[in-house]
Amino acid sequence: MGLTFVLDGEGRPVYSVSYAGRPVVLPSRLGFVLSADSSFFTGFVLRGQERRVVDTVWRPVWGEVAAIRDHYEELTVHLERMGRWLDIVFRVFADGVGFRYVFPKQAGLRYFVVGDELTEFRMAGDHKTFWIPGDYDTNEYPYTTSSLSSVDNAALVAASTAIAVRVAPDRYAVQTPLMMKSADGLYLNIHEAALVGYPAMQLHVDHASLTLRASLVPDCVGNKAYLHAPFATPWRTIIVSDKAADILASKMILNLNEPSKLASTDWIHPMKFCGVWWEMQTGKGTWSYSDYPDSVDARGQLIPSGRHSANTANVKRYIDFAAANHLGGVLVEGWNVGWEDWFGNWKENVFDFVTPYPDFDVREVTAYAASKGVAMIMHNETSGSATNYERQMDTAFRFMKGWGYGAVKTGYVGRIIPRGEHHDGQWMAEHYVRVASIAAAYHIMLDAHEPVRPTGLQRTYPNWLACEAARGNEYNAFSDGNAPEHETILPFTRLMGGPMDYTPGIFRLRGYSTVAGRQVHTTLAKQLALYVTLYSPLQMAADLPENYAAHMDAFQFIRDVPVDWDDTKILEAEPGDYVTIARKEKGAANWFLGAITDENARTVDVPLAFLEPGRKYKATIYKDGVGADWKTNPEAYAIETMTVDSKGRLRVQLAPGGGAAVSIRPL
Structure with a gap:
């Protein structure tokens, strides 16, 4: 340089x-x-x-x-x-x-x-550019690929009605991380x-x-x-x-970030988890206990709708699933009162972060999770009211510690309060860091949703395990979804700043929505590969337990794949086209490989020189099945095993919108 x-x-x-x-x-x-x-x-x-x-x-x-x-x-x-x-x-x-x-x-x-x-x-040139609009309040747009001189976000901003809050006054502004490729083959970020x-x-x-x-x-x-x-x-x-x-x-x-500010870090534990989240995303259940805030009986008590997902019996079902499948935690969204009037009202005092709905027994759930060796993950949705959360943050964290919650997922869906501030402005940038700092004082790990996109601060606050800050898997549930190339762009853009809670692992790729034609725009094998290609120390097995039950042989990869690593090899990559990554498990000799492609089928053919010389390994390959295609046959997959060593190569066919996930263990 x-x-x-x-x-x-x-x-x-x-x-x-x-x-x-x-x-x-x-x-x-x-x-x-x-x-x-x-x-x-x-x-x-x-x-x-x-x-x-x-x-x-x-x-x-x-x-x-x-x-x-x-x-x-x-x-x-x-x-x-x-x-x-x-x-x-x-x-x-x-x-x-x-x-x-x-x-x-x-x-x-x-x-x-x-x-x-x-x-x-x-x-130095009119580069090929992978961009999303420069919006003050969201990073959740689909990516556009164009020349630099063709950047114009106006039509995309106007069409992106699935995004809760959009403020993009400059039609020629783009967000960072910005990825570009020059005509003579230089890659710039x-x-x-x-x-x-x-x-x-x-x-x-x-x-x-x-x-x-x-x-x-x-x-x-x-x-x-x-x-x-x-x-x-x-x-x-x-x-x-x-x-x-x-x-x-x-x-x-x-x-370029400062070293850790934390006095101790032995309480920080990367993990996989599951939870009731996908039920609400797909309409099977609701965050709210009642249909409307004024649906009350003669005593003024909320009338239950019967569709509330965060109820004690249902949560215990997820705890059982986590315990049986080596998932470290269970996340419960919609457990606390306030969800009936939270969205779109720009209301300051919606949640108090300590009061459960009548059908969620904190004591019973806590005891049951402890008996199964499963950690509970708290959820604090702020509805964009950062002022309310700042007032109650210590109370919320004391509540978590009192009930044994060692991690929290925060959310900021909606317009920000203080009114007139933006998700990505100075006031909120300071707020997100305050949350990470105060959470660390309580020994609580943080997963922030709807924050400013990350900039490497996980080095300074290693309890800040993950962020959303991009268009995640959820958009396949309530919108037109994510194009097959989306996950091949994210590593070059959003993930340059830090890990993403993308919520991979969806197995039922069609038929989960009442909207005709709605589906996840990947194959099942690609959903497995995302656990390797989209890095996060906090990974969700996002689908419903019953959808995994039909494919437990494929689910074995999710059971096995770690979330913390000793080494990473980028074997091949091209933004918008394909990514193949191999990672070595923390403290072990096992390797895991993920390969994904865009809408085009392709063959992965990579050397295994990263393996220890002179050692034999068993490779279990989870790949797209015969006739697999993200659009017409997404759930077709095959599993095969072979013996490999450092002198060999791995050759796997990827379907359109497909992928492959490989576990490689010493014999």
Whole structure:
């Protein structure tokens, strides 16, 4: 990687990036518009610089690999403009460049407001781009593949009526992580790392100059950030390679985050889990106890609808299933009062996070789960009312600890309260970090849904196991679904920032909905492969127990596949087309492989050189069956076994929209 930094003739900071002598980012400007200085982007003087080289290794609490090398050359430039100071810190890695702004402590700039960040990424060509709209409140759009100069999100935003809240005022804005491929075969990814105390960065696309300009999510009065020096912004990241697999293997974003802030981490346990969630998504049951908030009897008590999924008997059924199939936990959504009037009302005080519905006996469920060795996972839906959750967070976490809940799934469906704030603005970015920090104080693991997309903060808060922050498997339940290529794009986009709770493992791929033609847009074998290709230390067996019962031979892979790893090999990858990944189980010699494709059938043919030389292994291959097709025959699969070693290759045919999952165990 090559980095050049200069001050131009007007005293504007300008940088450029190259890879193996090839231009990646052409000379691009940096700077700010501040409330205290509207021209804090020009007239700078270079007052000093420092360089250093860092080469260390650290071990994550959990992750895709057991150890991570952090090797970079750092350049810090000290800039001064009319008595006000700005530092820019660049770190150059083998696979990319990260840079951030630092406002040092200074007399001339103490408390100030950011009106705009003027960071630019001027691309060297009209690249093939994988993008979703730059929306202030959601990341749950399907991906569009187009040239950079063709980006226009207006039609997609207007058509995406299945998304609860959409605010995308700039039709030429896109979200990060943004994945691109140049005509001459360079792969580029632009994102950010360590988003703390600052709004999320989106990118405005200037079609004429092929320049991406930072577009920060504003607050309710149009300001971008309220800062107090000293302050360091998140890192802006550019990952580059001539091999797509190298993009997925990069640990640069993690390396740009701070080390763990937790005093102890022995209470953090990645796990697989199940729960009543898919019942509600497919209409078999409901989150709410009653049909309407005013459906009450003469005593003022809610009248039960008879369709409430989070009832004691039903939850015990899932606990039995988890215990029988080596699933560590059970998630129960809809257990607490308030669901009758939560959606779309912009109401502040909906949930109290401690009061169960009459048919959910917390004591009985807790005791039963404990007797089966199953952990219960709490659910805290906020309905977007972050103010209400902030007031009750300690109460909610004390309730969890009192009843033995060691993990929580949070949700933020709806418009944000404080009213006028956005999911991806500064206020909410700070809120999500506060939740992770306070949860850690109670030794509670966190899975956040509808948050700002992740930026590697799982290194700093390793109890923050997963996020949603993208279009998950659930969209196959209540909308037109996810295109077969969707899961081949996600590793290059959303997952660059951190693990995703995608909720894989759907086995009944048609006939689960009353809507004609609705189906999951994968094969059954691909649903198994997603446990490997879409990384998360928190993986759900998302389907109903009765749907697994018909395919227990295939379900064996879900029973076996780990969620924590010692090593990961990206065997082949192309965004939008295919991904094949092998991972080594944490603390064991077992390997697991996942391969997925888009709507096109293809043959996987990969070497097994990652296996230990001289050792024989039993490979159990879960693959698409004869005639399998995501659209016409999605549930056809076959299972075969063979003996393999490091000198061999694995060759498997993938159906359209299909996949393969392989467990490889030493003999």
